[in-house]
Amino acid sequence: MKVLSPALRKFFSYAQPYRWWIAGATVCGLLKFNIPVVFPWVLKDVIDYVLKTPSPDLGKISASMVFLILLYIFWSVITYYRSYLADRANQRLIFDLRHDLWVHLQKIWLGYYETRQVGSIASRLLGDTAIAQNFVGAAITNSIMDLSSLAVISALIFHMNWRLALVSVAVLPLYVALNRHFRKKILKSSRKAQQKMEEISGNVQEKLGGISIIQSYTLEKVEEQNFFQESRAYLNYRITNTKNNALAGALIGLITSLAPVLVVWYGVVQVIHGRLTIGELTAFYVYLGMFYSPLGRLSDLTILIANSRSAIDRIYEVFTTAPEIEDRPGALKVPHLQGEIRFSNASFGYEPGRPVLKGIDLTIPAGSIIALVGPSGAGKSTFVKLIPRFYDVSEGAVSIDGRDVRDYQLRSLRRQVALVPQEPILFSGTVAENILMGKPGAGEEEMLAAAKSANAHEFIMALPAGYQTEIGEGGIKLSGGQKQRVALARAFLKNAPILILDEATSALDSESENQIREALQRLMQNRTTLIIAHRLSTVQSAHRIVVFENGTIAEAGNHAELLRTPGGLYRRLYEEQFRSFFPEEFRL
8 A cells, every 4th residue: 555645644634624524525426426327227227118018107117207306306415515515625624724834934934035935935825725725626535436436337337238348448448548648748747837837926926026126227128028938938838738638638539439439339239139228228328428427537637636746745845844943842931021132152154164153242231222333244134133033043142131042932032022124014904003013902002102102193194094094015105214114113012122223214315214213212212222234323322333244243342432443344434434524634
């Protein structure tokens, strides 16, 4: 017996809670597919009775017809329950699978997303689960029903006339050979088409997300050509698939059409010689059509099942991607931290053997404001990602309030950290929904207080529907300053003891910048604040400035101390930024 693959075992585990629905659908399906087998047999008896009896009894014939009518009424009832139970089990199974996949995707570490297109991942969550849905109905119920129908019909035709039955199945080996040959070709082109569509989906989502850049750089023709090339590759796979399907249909159709001709030819000879009745030949002919119908469906099902298997395997790949950042056994849940952060000989690299941070030793007192400066790629962003455990150090440790961050429950730890990125991240929905992400379930008064602290309340109330205004994907209906203030309101509402700012006032007009600076001053009060600074004019009031270079701390101190350091990196960076503003005699 062939052992199920891990992917299939995982998939079938989702069918387990609905096994009785599936079993009920299967039983109803067996009846649905096999009840029609009664009709040709009754037809045979009626025809032979009429032909052999000089004065047929209409009562007997009517009784047979009434029996068939009642049987088909029953057949319609079990047909309804077969479809209802199978589809209900299907929908519930895919609901559970998609939900768990979504939950798992949210646990996977950031590195997974940084190397993949979001559209490609979405394709597995939505597209592949939809394809996988066919597996239950096809593999569990339809296959069983068609195989049972074949078994019953085969038994009946061999019972009626074994010679004629042998003639009717003489073309079966050729049918099976052709089906297997074309199935391999169709599966190959289907998988390639599926992979290509995943690539196209990822590219489309990525390019539409950056449509302003494409339009501003007049790249429409370039992207049109790229999309054309990708779509043409997908089209070629689909055309190949269509050609194989059409050719398979034509040749297999020819074979299944020849079988009835052979049966009638041989059957007429048997009738002439008195070895077969007309009723039996008629019934045999009807059974033959019923015999090749499930065969055709099984042929289609093999392709459908194979496509579903491919989708299940791709879903399983996501499930087997370990979150990597997980709670340790016995991890602590803390209601509130003071916010003292310590890096002890901490090193980290995104790839083995290529460290981004090397031997970082730094203590950040609770409630202090620390600015992180340095050239691009020096390790500033990576440094702050280690605090909420977006990544874990490869060597050394990061601790908060004297305890390694890995000793805290992940959710508990991340509740203690508020992040305000340089480019605010907002989601489709209302202004209120975006602010409440800082503290789901917060009351209206708390939300309004947070918005007022972020200098956002006034502009929000001026919107068409106030806090219930739909802001579009990424907050496209808001200006840059408005989006940043909504993001700040979210951080105010979260009220976390540790705050990470990524130059939240860059690329804004002076009015918006002043409002956001004012809000930030309020937000930073009594919090441990880390500011990733791109403009050195924004960090001069920080309690301490930490200068990164090539993944190490090159120097640290306040603004005045660092400017007095001859040949220091901070001094060089400061001079480069302000060279054009001061005459040479005033340069440092």
